[in-house]
Amino acid sequence: MTRVCLIEDDAIMGEALVERLTLEGFAVDWRRTGRAGLAALRETGVELAVIDVNLPDLSGIALFERLIASRVDLLPTLFITGYGTIEDAVRLLKLGAADYLTKPLDPGALIDKLRALAATSAPRRDVRQEVSEHERLGISPAMCRIEAELDRLARHPQTPVLISGESGVGKEVVARALHRRQCPQAPFVAVNCAALPETLIEAELFGHERGAFTGAERRRPGVFEQAGAGVLFLDEIGDMPLALQSRLLRVVQSRQLTRIGGVEPVEVGARLVCATHRDLAALVRAGHFREDLYYRVRVLEIAIPPLRERPEDILWLAERFLAEHGARFPDERRRLEAADRQWLLNQPWPGNVRELQHTLERACILGQGERLRLRSTDTALAETSLRQQTEAGERATILAALVEQDYRMTQTAARLGISRKTLWQKMKRYGLSRTEDAG
Template sequence: MNDRPKSVACGACLVVVPDGASDLTRALTHAGFAVTTALAERDALEALERSSFEAVYVAQSLGGPALARVVAASGQRLGDAPVVVLGSAGTVQEAVDAMQLGAGDYLAPPHDPEAAVRRLARILERCAPPSTVPFAPSLLGVVGSSPAMRRLYASIEKISRYKSNVLLLGESGTGKEIIARALHERGPRRQHLFVPVNCATLGRDILENELFGHERGAFTGANERKKGLFELADGGTFLLDEIAEMDLSTQAKLLRVLERSEFRRVGGTAKVKVDLSIVAATNRNLEEAIAAGRFREDLYYRLKVVTLVVPPLRERREDIPALVEAFVADFNRRTGGRIAGVEPAALEALVQRDWPGNVRELRNAVEGACVLAMGDTVKLEDLGEPDARGAPPLPALPRAPARAAPLPEPTPIGGHISIPIGCSLAEAERRIILANLAHYGTRARAARALGVGLRTLYTKLAAWSRDGEDAESA
């Protein structure tokens, strides 16, 4: 019963998803895998009995007990073949639960089929010795061939051979997490987990609980022992993003992990041993933070074994065309868009801007232009003129369809706006959104304040622009 199946399909992959995951199946087939699909636990277990697979995808939506049995059976039958859990909630706890079941990787929703295949390719690549695998920046999600990026690639190639701690410096939006992941994928720890945590998004108590775990009874609601992310990532690489935002008390506990490779769970006394490489990333000047008493000097030197600086986009403008091409392709893949490219004048305008928000800002600008493009090519007018910071401007304020006598525009009053009686719900929404755009200055900040996605905001603006044109022509 426990013998390895004799029938082995070359490049075979098992996908266990209740809805069939047709997009993922097509992407895997296109990549050269022979795909077997299973809609339920019984089908999956029968497939594992009949054949062997190079990888298994299993959906969290299968249900806790069924998920656990499929992951366990995959481990028993396939040995080291990776098992990837397709998450449903995208929470840290869900990812931790998947790792505790024995999964080799976890993908948070939404599940981009192409990204899932690229990630699987990286996992399968880990079986080869580092020296035999050529460095392929595009495979690792890094784009650019400028001298600054070539120097960075050379540094990654050298540093990744060792299990060293790395301090990763760079402005916000330069892609520090992508570089950290490239260091992991190229290094001797690539057979283990890469775990990123953003220190700025969690309070001290929550961050410590996530990093170190807790013992049963450590606090109200701690009904059972929970392993922390450090423990789950044992043997792998840990990215502490925005390290400058970490509380001093947590910094002291992190220093113990770096010095002694051990820690105690919250509420516990037993020492937990771990073997980790730490990549710490920040856009702050840590020496200034040390002088201000906000960062420990001893921790700084423990992290600064090797320092890498990710160049800002304005110092590698020659990479912008390749980045734009990659972002347009990604937009088409995610949204079903049919944007063929960017006209030369628009591309030149993008190259000339300073992009204080770096690659992240460029990506948002390209996506916004793709949404607003009237044809299959992004034109200069789709970008608009940059504002004082070099960022794309707000679009011209669209007018409401001329179906009735115009209502007076909302009047800002100390951070508020007044909406007149008789204003329709749709018109009130339009006025609130435009007022937030005017107040916050960028689409991204306005979208965050309104609690909507950036794509939703772009779609509404584009729809209002079309309505205004229709009204004019009527």
């Protein structure tokens, strides 16, 4: 039975959670203050923690910081709050929290998350001690789960991996993270299958012997051989010509290849990591991708969610990109202001992490002092135009109501559904008076 420490000061919610967790098979130790909870978490036997951020004596964040200072291994910890913000989530996840939930709380979601954490019931390692901040993939729960998956995948170096996700999510970044965990001293070779001419891709992948074709003046090893015992990253595998897919399948299955113009087999020691932003299953159904190759390269699959689905990473990545830019260009050290943060969180980021990075690079270059210039001139002009149109429409509406009500303030305000004070302020702002009545 998994033992959960619940730290919640609300009596009604606490009793409800204890009852539900007990029915679901958890052993619950309920504490109502931060200090009592801290004492319980320091005891042995507790496997999971659920902490309310707002406690009567100290915040859940402060409690967690004290816990970190007092022990090396962190328990998998979920936070619950009625005042959740992205900034709070970023701070908690940076500290090492497993996840957070906002009130009104969905008990089913809480149970699901606790069961998922209980499945890996070993104490959560302090990621910051093992992976530098620069090497981390993100602080969102989704990216932390991917990092944990990479640790397991690194122990099986001969099994192919497929990384899927929209363009710009960082598929090569994840592939390099796997390489660092598996074989940091061995080569990492990356090839974009969509960027190579179809006439050259076979020689690029498998190499060729001298005289194999016109212009082949010497033997050249392909990328499989160049990768040695490291990692070969084939990006945009969905764009590989169908004719080459059968040969790639043979290499993956036999772990041997034959150079173009050669007869002797060459052993392949590299791990194959493929990536695509396309739906390979749909390509298989359409006859554009071999079904047998599809199942062979996706023995292990990592799906990277788009940036819009992990907002916790947006500000974390932004701070990281700003720090990197400032390190390269000390006279262009910028910082995020509150308005910048909100603007970043409001963007859909169709280009994902790549778009975010380019946006911040431009904002740093065009900024002044410590201030960024996040919005482009076109965007600023469009927003100004929209604001002007909105204000012109509002002014016309108020003027029409004033004329209709013969400039009687109380009746006009009632007609517009605003207070007399607000009406007066808007009239002053738009310069409205009886002289505006042209009729």
